[in-house]
Amino acid sequence: xxxxxxxxxxxxxxxxxxxxxxxxxxxxxxxxxxxxxxxxxxxxxxxxxxxxxxxxxxxxxxxxxxxxxxxxxxxxxxxxxxxxxxxxxxxxxxxxxxxxxxxxxxxxxxxxxx
Amino acid sequence: xxxxxxxxxxxxxxxxxxxxxxxxxxxxxxxxxxxxxxxxxxxxxxxxxxxxxxxxxxxxxxxxxxxxxxxxxxxxxxxxxxxxxxxxxxxxxxxxxxxxxxxxxxxxxxxxxxx
Numbered sequence: 001x002x003x004x005x006x007x008x009x010x011x012x013x014x015x016x017x018x019x020x021x022x023x024x025x026x027x028x029x030x031x032x033x034x035x036x037x038x039x040x041x042x043x044x045x046x047x048x049x050x051x052x053x054x055x056x057x058x059x060x061x062x063x064x065x066x067x068x069x070x071x072x073x074x075x076x077x078x079x080x081x082x083x084x085x086x087x088x089x090x091x092x093x094x095x096x097x098x099x100x101x102x103x104x105x106x107x108x109x110x111x112x113x114x
Numbered sequence: 115x116x117x118x119x120x121x122x123x124x125x126x127x128x129x130x131x132x133x134x135x136x137x138x139x140x141x142x143x144x145x146x147x148x149x150x151x152x153x154x155x156x157x158x159x160x161x162x163x164x165x166x167x168x169x170x171x172x173x174x175x176x177x178x179x180x181x182x183x184x185x186x187x188x189x190x191x192x193x194x195x196x197x198x199x200x201x202x203x204x205x206x207x208x209x210x211x212x213x214x215x216x217x218x219x220x221x222x223x224x225x226x227x228x229x
Contacts, residue, residue, distance in 0.1 A: 004156070031215065042118075042202050042219035043157070056216065091156060101145055101206065101215060105156035 002026075004106035006092050012112045013082045021077045021109045023092030030098055032075050034067055035091040037108070043091055049075060050098060082113045118203055118220035126226045133190040135223040137203030138183075144207030146179055147217065148188050151200045160188075165207070195229045 005024040013019050025032050030051055035043035036059075045059040051072035060067070064082075069075040079086055089110045093103040118139040127133055137146070145164045149157040163170045163179045163186070170177045176189040190197055204217040 033216070035219075040222075042204075042221050045216055045218070048216060093157075095215065098215075101147065101162045102159045103157075103215070103217065105149075105158070107156045 004092055004094055004104055006090075006106035006109050008109055009107060010110050010112075012114065014114055015083060016081050018078065018080045019082055019111060021079075021090050021111070023075045023077070023094075023106060025073065025075070025092070025094030026096075026104055027073075029094035029096050029104070031095040032069060033093045033103065034075070034077050035093065036061075037089040037091055039088075046077070046090075079111070082111075084113050087111055087113045118205060118218060120201075120203060120220040120223050122223060123221070124224045124226070126228065127193060128228050129193060129195055131193055131227075133193050133197070133225055133227070135188045135201050135203075135225070137186045137188070137220050139186075139203075139205050139218070139220075140184065141205075142207060143181070143205045146177075146186050146203060146205045148175075148177060148186075149202045149204060149219075151202065151222075153199075157202065160201075190225075193225075193227045195227050198225060198227050200224050 007022045032049040034046040037043045047067045048056040049069040052069050064080045066078045089108040091108045093105045120137050147162045148160045151157045161172045161177050163177050174191045179186045200222045202222045203220040206215050
């Protein structure tokens with residue numbers, strides 16, 4: 001596709017459920033980032049992939065959060081045993097080179113945990 | 115939180131007026147960028163200024179960077195109602211900086227432009 005695609009756009013989960021959020025980056029983009037954006041705040045870094053390698057997961061808030069990009073293209077962010085504080089918009093971004101500056105963002109997946 | 119600081123938090127102006135938003139950060143940087151986010155949408159890159167640059171222009175946008183004060187400003191001239199959005203600064207680099215462009219975002223300025 002022409003841009004970064006994320007699904008689902010909206011997800012409502014009951015506390016304790018597992019969720020999976022998908023990101024399709026722009027074709028050929030090497031770098032992929034996941035960010036978490038709480039209401040009224042700026043995005044906060046979660047994790048970074050260079051192709052299939054997860055090089056930085058320092059922003060993942062707990063071991064309930066897990067991300068993968070097994071073939072170096074599509075990525076999935078999984079949250080196990082969701083808690084109310086996990087409610088946020090999860091943004092995926094990609095870039096063509098390892099170091100290019102500009103990131104291309106998807107529309108985000110809004111997660112609401114009840 | 116490691117977020118940068120932006121001010122004002124909210125700005126309300128009339129069409130045709132200029133809008134200025136400020137960003138401060140705490141670490142050394144490789145570059146600083148500005149992004150725009152319409153309500154419920156993703157972020158769109160506006161402009162990037164490198165640490166060795168002091169000013170940059172793109173259309174109606176003007177960005178300045180003062181590395182001695184660790185601050186940047188975004189000026190939107192002759193604003194339009196369609197400029198209504200949230201604006202975020204984001205910076206890459208720092209003492210523990212990475213080589214892959216990990217960005218730290220500010221908390222954003224909500225700009226409302228009235229027709």
